[in-house]
Amino acid sequence: MQERATAGGDVELPGVDTHDMTPRERHEFSRYVTEFPSPCASLAVPVAQCVLEKRACPSCVTAAAAIAKAVREGLAREQVESLYKERFDETLAKHIPVDGSPSRGPEAALVTIVEFADFECPFCQRIAPLLDEVWEKRKTELRVVYKFMPLPMHPHGELAARAAIAAQAQGKFWEMSHQLFANGQHLESNDIDGYAKAIGLDPARFRDDMQSPATQARIDADRKLADELSVKATPTLFVDGRQYDMKGDLNEWVDGEIAAARPKP
Numbered sequence: 001m002q003e004r005a006t007a008g009g010d011v012e013l014p015g016v017d018t019h020d021m022t023p024r025e026r027h028e029f030s031r032y033v034t035e036f037p038s039p040c041a042s043l044a045v046p047v048a049q050c051v052l053e054k055r056a057c058p059s060c061v062t063a064a065a066a067i068a069k070a071v072r073e074g075l076a077r078e079q080v081e082s083l084y085k086e087r088f089d090e091t092l093a094k095h096i097p098v099d100g101s102p103s104r105g106p107e108a109a110l111v112t113i114v115e116f117a118d119f120e121c122p123f124c125q126r127i128a129p130l131l132d133e134v135w136e137k138r139k140t141e142l143r144v145v146y147k148f149m150p151l152p153m154h155p156h157g158e159l160a161a162r163a164a165i166a167a168q169a170q171g172k173f174w175e176m177s178h179q180l181f182a183n184g185q186h187l188e189s190n191d192i193d194g195y196a197k198a199i200g201l202d203p204a205r206f207r208d209d210m211q212s213p214a215t216q217a218r219i220d221a222d223r224k225l226a227d228e229l230s231v232k233a234t235p236t237l238f239v240d241g242r243q244y245d246m247k248g249d250l251n252e253w254v255d256g257e258i259a260a261a262r263p264k265p
Contacts, residue, residue: 009030010026010027010029010030011030011033011034011048011052013033013048013051013052013061013064014051014052014061015051015061015064015065016051016061016064016065016068017068018068020072021068021071021072025071025072028071028077029067029068029071030048032047032067032071032077032080032084033046033047033048033051033064033067034046034047034048034049036063036067036081036084038050038055038057038060038063039057039059039060039062039063039088039089039090040055040056040057040058040059040060040090041090041091042057043055043056043057047060047063047064047067048064051064058259058260058261058262059088059256059260061259062256062257062259062260063084063087063088065256066083066084066087066088066252066256067080067084069249069252070083070084083245083248086242086243086245087242087245087253092242092243093240093241093242094229094238094241094242094243095241096114096145096225096229096238096241097225098112098114098145100218101114101145101146101147101222102145102146102164102168102173102174102177103143103144103145103146104135104139104143104144104174105135105139105140105141105142105143105144106140106141106143107143109141109142109143110141110142110257110258110261110262111138111141111142111143111239111240111254111257111258111261112142112143112144112145112239112240113131113134113135113142113143113144113145113237113238113239113244113254114145114147114237114238115131115144115145115146115147115235115236115237116147116149116222116226116231116234116235116236116237117146117147117148117149117234117235117236118149118150118151118154118157118160118161118234119150119156119157119160119161119164119177119180119181119184119187120150120151120154120155120156120157120160120184120187121151121154121157121184121234121235122184123234123235124181124234124235125181125182125184127235128177128178128181130250131144131250132178134250134251134254137251138254138255138258141258141262142254142258146164146173146177147222147225147226148161148164148165148218148219148222148223149222149223149226149231149234149236150219151234156187156188158219159187159189159192160180160187160192161219162210162211162215162219163176163180163192163195163196163206163210164176164177164180165209165210165215165218165219166196166201166205166206166207166209166210166212166215167196167199167201167206169205169209170201170202170205170206170209172199172200172201175199176195176196176199176201179195179198179199180192180195183195237250239253239254239257240257
């Protein structure tokens, strides 16, 4: 696609497909990308200028594509602005310590997802297969970290969290996690003992670790962190420190972050 303005004054950006937009959508898109600031705070230029001049901001094309998607979905300006700010405003990215938390993927991954979840939460159970799929397709570039946030309203949430931490001590957190999410309506002690046996855990050590002070300390630390981050519900996801909007497309969001983080040739 050529770097040019259309006859109606609208802009076309290389790397952003707008051919299927209506005239109204194209005009809205053009207005937003010429008004919204570049995702890189060091560049005091609009998104469109950043893309057209090939400025040194790896997120500009991704940002323009996200704006185009929001316009196609018929979102009002304030909604587009809110989504744009939540995803691309560098000042909103939060530092989330992950030491000691169960994780999969390389520590030096291009992108990190941190999930605060409760094994008894039906919404967490529903999103678990999606997170598995997202990670499986990008496992060399994506790291997924789990944080324990059992909610008081779920009577078996903390018991399940203890089981997962005890399984982590034997190197099988993810195996236990899959058992707990897949059987979220069956989280009594006997059920959990059966899951431990199914994934090959040492039963005596498993029971001891479930009740250990270290297990309680992990749950308490994650709950404290959730409070500091103003996490109110489960599941809550952070993608490279920015809170993910659960109405969005997680695959698209992660792919955009990975593309922006890849070293340029």
